[in-house]
Amino acid sequence: MGQHKSVNRIVSARAGWAAATALAALMAWGTGAASAAEAVLTMHIEEQTSWVQNFNPFDLAGRRQSTMDFIYEPLVIFNAQDGGKPVWRLATGYKFSDDLKSITYELRPGVKWSDGQPLTSADVKYTIDLMLKNAALDIVGVGQTVASVDAPSPTEVKINLKAINSDFPESIGDLPVVPEHIWKDVADPVAFKNDKPIGSGPMTELRRFTPQVYEQCRNPNYWDAASLHVDCLRLPQISGNDQMLATLPEGKMDWIGSFIPEIDKTFVALDADHNGYWQPPAETVAFQMNFKSTNPGNLEAYKDLNFRHAFSLAMDRTAMVDIAGFGYPVVNLHASGLPPRFESWRNKDAEGAKDEFMGFDTAKANKILDDAGYKKGADGFRTTPSGKPIAFPVIVPNGWTDWIDAVQIAVEGLRAAGINASVATPEYEQWQKQILDGSFEVVMNSRADGATPFRGYYQSLSTNYGGRITSAPSRYSDPKLDALFDQYSKVTSDDDHKKIFNEIQVMIADGFPVVPVFNGPTWYQYSSKRFAGWVTDKDPVMNPEDHDNNRMRLMHLLRLKPVQ
């Protein structure tokens, strides 16, 4: 490492400006002293203007994005790329009771916290109890699902559920288990910064923490140390895309999760032998109409399936992907909106003829609207069959430029079909507020997928979630769909799940509640100069991203080995 750095520094100071060269050489001298044998992985997870030493796993907004997985190991990870199969970590298995009203996790014996204390069922119980007691810490929603927790033995945790819920293990996939012996003395766990974390993951020791860089090193008591070949994670502070682009030529980054425009030119070409990327499609992005809109004309239109079909036909998805998204997203041409990553769940009966409104066909859109009685007025815009005006802004957060561009393309299409749509760019916080309080008209939004497609659909389209979280803006309500969701969570076998989800896909393709347009990319770039073992498209075994929403990043880290 040290050598690489000094070479780079001197090269970067070519062009012979005397003082700069001297300074750069000096700086290189200063850094070259770092121990050479260590395997330090430099990664970029989040954009910040200054690092703040906050490793409180319950602080979604403030925690460093390397807190989960690397400091707090999950109980179990479900690998979406592998049909949602479990990868056992702190737990070695779980079992539902016969009545499905409780679930018992078997914990891995002999796991220790980074300070050497044993990790037992008492810690798991303590963690869930803490979240139940303090709703502000409830980052996985146990308040809704869990009645109580027992610890029958040091390696067994019995969780009593409020209702039958076979989706429960997945729903607590993001649960961090914290050590009771540390946290019981914390006065206010919401405002706790946990700046010297004691954890169970591979990288718990903070060796260095400055506003510009921090280093997280090997847990001396890690249970899976045999699989761990990286000694330290190094996270330099980077404030945005441009900063990243300016840093890339230095060739110091190993694992990147950035939006890099024209990546072949700006990243791969810098070191074609080592630099690579794989940006597989992720969550489905869709246009969602507010089914509780207070505007009578708009509401009449939204509720009409013909209107939603015409809306879909006005979408130039290819332009959204190629122009707005630099070609990184992937067009979604399924009325069910199923993300490509859940290919194994796909139901052929929900496709084919049902996808006929997913193309870009302005003439057909116009025809559908004409036939359905949406007459054009003097201004060229259509009114509803009952004669009410239709006019709505599509909201998209200010600053999300690629999304703004995509929405602009959508609005161009809608206007060509005689629909008076416009773009509005409120600030993110206002955007979110409008979604939550239901004052918006139309929004382009994505949903948060879990390891199986169920969660994304359930949380965005069930009556229960409508308007309560940002990924459920539409407030769609269909009792038959709700019944299917309910049925799904009451069965446990994979086959039953698949069967019910097949029905869900058909219902959604027919009901067409939202207009899917494309699947956003995952952000994953790597350099194989210093480490080998990277997940690539040739070996697509897991979601390769290093972001906080991907638990599999832990397994990715454990694959990496330093290049000799």
Place this chain on the structure above:
Amino acid sequence: MNFALQPILAQKKAVAGLIIIVVLGLMALFAPVIAPGEPAARVGRSHQPPSVEHVMGTTKMGRDVYRQFVWGARTSLAVGFATGIAITILGTAIGLIAGYVGGRTDAVLDLVTNAVLVIPNLPLLILLASFAGTVGPMTIMVIIALTSWPWGARMTRAQTLALRNRDFVTASKMIGEPAWRIIFVEILPNLTPLVGINLVGSIIYALVAQTTLEYLGFGDPLKVSWGTMLYNAQNSSAIMVGAWWDIGAPAAGIALTGLGLALLNFTFDEIANPQLRSGPALTRWFRLTRARNRQLEARR
């Protein structure tokens, strides 16, 4: 008018500045003629370099940079000039009233002027803009005008104070002319050069502030202006991917306008600032220096 124009036209720098501004202004005015079409329309592929078809290339969204540049001039210049005028009117009015009326009115106005003057402008603008949410050109205008008038007010007040006791003002007072008439008919014309400097300076300031706010993302990203062009170009990493034209066009527009106004202002300053063309001592001094210079040159 004569007083202001003639000496300006005698100056090469001023003429150059005037030409730049007039050309840019005409370009903005006749945008529909010289760059017909909707500036936000997608007309080509992403980030195409300048060609015959697209003389300034295209943006990331495939929009014609030339068209955006011309139409953007409309918003940018309109906001710049309108804001500049608003700032000048506010500043001049407050300065005149404070300087002429004097007494307690002056004390209060002067206090407010100086107080607003020491509050840092751009941070204040950012504070206001972020509380207001996304702000269109109109809001940007109001915010800039409300925070930037004190410079002009201070200069105007000082000049008015000096003029207040001149004979012609005293005479007008004696024949019982109303105060507003004295202020606007007797005193104001004498301040023409000062108002000119204030105006041009304010336009420059408004342009810089507007560009900065829009660049930082406080503008309305859907309105085409030089500032939002910069913002959009920056957000599509135009320079990093080699699309220099995308960022170069708006930057050149802003820089050119700045250059033209600066040349004008410099001349204004030179011919009109009484301080700069003051006293016989200086004239004498200059005659001396000039003579010496000539001697030096002759010797060479």
Place this chain on the structure above:
Amino acid sequence: MHISRRRLGVYAVALAFAIVMNFVLPRLMPGSPVDAMIAQLGPRATPAAIEAIKARFGAVDQPLLSQFVDYLKGLATLDLGVSVKYYPQTVTQVLGRSEIWTSFLVVTAIIFSLCVGVVLGAVAAWRRGGRFDTIVSPLAVIMIAIPPVIIALTTLFVFAVSLQWFPVGYAYDPNLDPAFNFTFIGSVFAHAILPVLTLSPYLIGEFQTTMRSSMISVLGEDYVTMGRAKGLSHRAVMFSYGARNAMLPVLTNLALMLGAVFGGSIVTEIVFNYPGLGLTLYTASITRDYPVIQGQLLLMTLATLGANLLVDIIYGLVDPRLREASE
């Protein structure tokens, strides 16, 4: 040392204005810190967590007056509230860590520009109408008219990205620990060069223009002509008589320009990823971290007020005439 009561009044009003505005604005405008806090949680926030945040930070139902008293109490104890973005850090902590870098940047840029601007302005005035003057003086006005955004972007891409002469970001090499040695200080300076060069054109332009006009009027004073007549050397007259006295307006200008320099530093710090107040303000404004934005404005106002006060004191010491003339 004597500062007129009137000047003190101005400072008091400015301070009061900033304080009151900081209190009133958030209560008038649509945005609220609680919404910003919820937005921070992102799409993964559970309904329970959203409710909990609202309950913990939302709806203050005290009467306005007692809110204002609490706010003043907070100010007096330097308690500016809690940052939304960096919760649970306080505004004072957030500002504290960036304040030093902005001070360093601004002070360095001012000293550098003062040296350059004053000399250029003095020489231009001395040779008024000469070739030097005709080129350099309009240049100064032009430098004022070019937005720092454009200068910053240009220098970043020319000198840091393309030529790679200078680092592209940070206040010092992230591998170093702050220490009082040559390596660290050298690194700090290397990282400050481009930001300072970006901030300087505007400052140089302002200083130079002010210096020039003030120098011209000073040169017209009888005592300068006298000095010349006494046969003193060119340089002696220019610097001992002219420049020294012409400096005063430059100083006043400097204090008033501090606000504008802060403005310039915002853009500069963003472009160069320099961890100062400007970058903090920008992040705060993007994430709608209202407490930090407000604290920032207050801090910058205080700094400008302080500088003005200082200049007034210097004025009083340097030029006894002004002391009398000021009232």
